[in-house]
Amino acid sequence: MAWQATPAASDWLRRHPYLAAALALHGLGLALLWAAGPYQLTRQQAARDEALIAASLQQAQAMQAQRRVRALEAAQRAMTGEGPAADAPLPDDPPALAERAQAAARAVHAADQVARAEELARLRQRPREQALAEVRAQDAQAAAASGPTPPADALAQAERQTQAALARQAARDARAAHGTTVQLGGPGGTTRGAGARGGSSDGASGGSEGDGRLAGGSGSGTNAGAPGVAGSALERGRQPATVRAHDPAAPVAAAATGAVHHLARGRRLGAGGALADRVLLDAWYVLGPFDSPAGRAGQLRVEPPELGVNLDAVYAGAGGRALRWRFVQEPAYPLVPQPRRENATYYATTEVHSPDDREVWLDIGADDDSRLWLNDQLVWDSGPGDKPWYHRPFYTLGPALRHAGLAEGSVRVRLRPGPNRLLFKLVNGIDLMFFSVTLRP
Secondary structure, eight states, X not given: OOOOOOHHHHHHHHHOHHHHHHHHHHHHXXXXXXXXXXXXXXXXHHHHHXXXXXXXXXXXXXXXXXXXXXXHHHHHHHHHSOXXXXXXXXXXXXXXXXXXXXXXXXHHHHHHHHHHXXXXXXXXXXXXXXXHHHHHHHHHHHHHHHOOOOXXXXXXXXXXXXXXXXXXXXXXXXXXXXXXXXXXXXXXXXXXXXXXXXXXXXXXXXXXXXXXXXXXXXXXXXXXXXXXXXXXXXXXXXXXXXXXXXXXXXXXXXXXXXXXXXXXXXXXXXTTSOOOSEEEOOEEEEEEEEEXXXXXXXXXXXXXXXXXXXXXXXXXXXXGOEEEOEEEEOSSSSBOOSSOOXXXXXXXEEEEXXXXXEEEEEEEEEESEEEEEETTEEEEEOOSOOOGGGTSOGGXXXXXXXXXXXXXXXXXXXXXXXXEEEEEEEEEOSSOOEEEEEXXX
C-alpha cells in the first residue's frame, strides 16, 4: 500500500515548502556522505600507501648506494692501507655519497698508478718519476678518449675503475709470488722467470719488454681471480654463486637426511641455542607477491628488497597491492609464502646469530627457483636442473619432510660473530611453491 500524507502533513508541507525542501536536501547529502565515506577512506589509504612506497624505494636506493660506497672504501683500504674506517658513518645525501665514492676511487687509482709506474721503472730501467709521468699521461689520454662521465654514472664509473685496479693488483701479487715468463732481447730472444723484482707488468704473460701494455694495465693476462687484493668487498660481491647439480635418480637430500640425529628449529648457534646437528630456520619476515616472469628472467629481475632490507618499508606488489613485511613462524614444514600466486616473486629475510667466526653448510630447497644473499653477498643461485618435487608433490616426500630435508643443493658459507642477515628470493612459476633453509656444521 502506497504511503499517503495525512491532511495535517499535507497542510504543513504547503505552509513550509522551503523548509521541507531543505530537509530533503540535507537528508540526501547525509546519505551521499555515508555512501562515499568508505570510498574516500580507501582513496586516502591508497594515497598514503603511494607516499610510503615512494619513500621506501628512495630509502632502498640510498641503502644500496651506501653499500656500494662501503665496498669502494674497503678497496681503498686494501690498496692503500688508509681510508675511512669500515664502521664510519655514511651520509644520506646523494651528492655527499658520490663525493665519498669518488674520493675512494681516486685514492685507489693513485695507488694503482704508483704500483704500475714502479713496475715499469724496473722493467725499462728508468727513473720512477719518469715512469709515473708516462703512466699518468696514458691514463689521461684514455680518459679523454672515453669522454666525460654523466653525473648519474659517476658511481658506476668509480666502481669500474676500482675493479680494474684491483684486478691489476691481484695480477701483480700473483706475479710476485709465482713469477712470470718474460721475453728478453726481442723476438727469438731468451726467456727467464720473473718474480717480484723482475716480473712483467699488467700485460699478457710473455709480452715483450717494450710492449706499450706494460703500463697500460689491461692486457689479456690480467687474472682477477688471483689471490690478493681482489678478495675485497667489491670483488666478492660479483663472484659466481654455487649452482645446484641435482641428480633426479638420487634420494631426496641424502646428505642431509642420512646422518641427522638432532634437528632443531631456531636462528641461534652456540650458547642459547638448542643442541642439534642441524638447525631449520623457521622464523622469517616474508614479503610478496611481486608480479614476475618465471625462471631465470624472474631470478634476475631486481625488486626493491634486493637494494636494501627495510622491515618498515612498503612496496608496490602484484595487482598494485601495497606489500609489507610479515613475520611468519610456521610449525609445519616447509614454509609456503602467502598469498600463493603463480608467476610471482617472494622475499624472506631473517638473522642467524653466531657466537664466533665459523663456517657452516646451508642446505637449500625451493619450488621453483631461488637466490640467497648472506650479509649482502650472493651465495646461492639455483640452476635449471631437475628436482624430485617436480615429479611428485613435495608433501608426499615423507622422509624428507620428517627430517626437514627438502634440499636441492648445499653451499659452504662463513658466518661472522653476531647477527648475519639472510635474504631469500623465491620465484614461483606455476602450481606448488615453498622454500627451506637449514644449517649444519
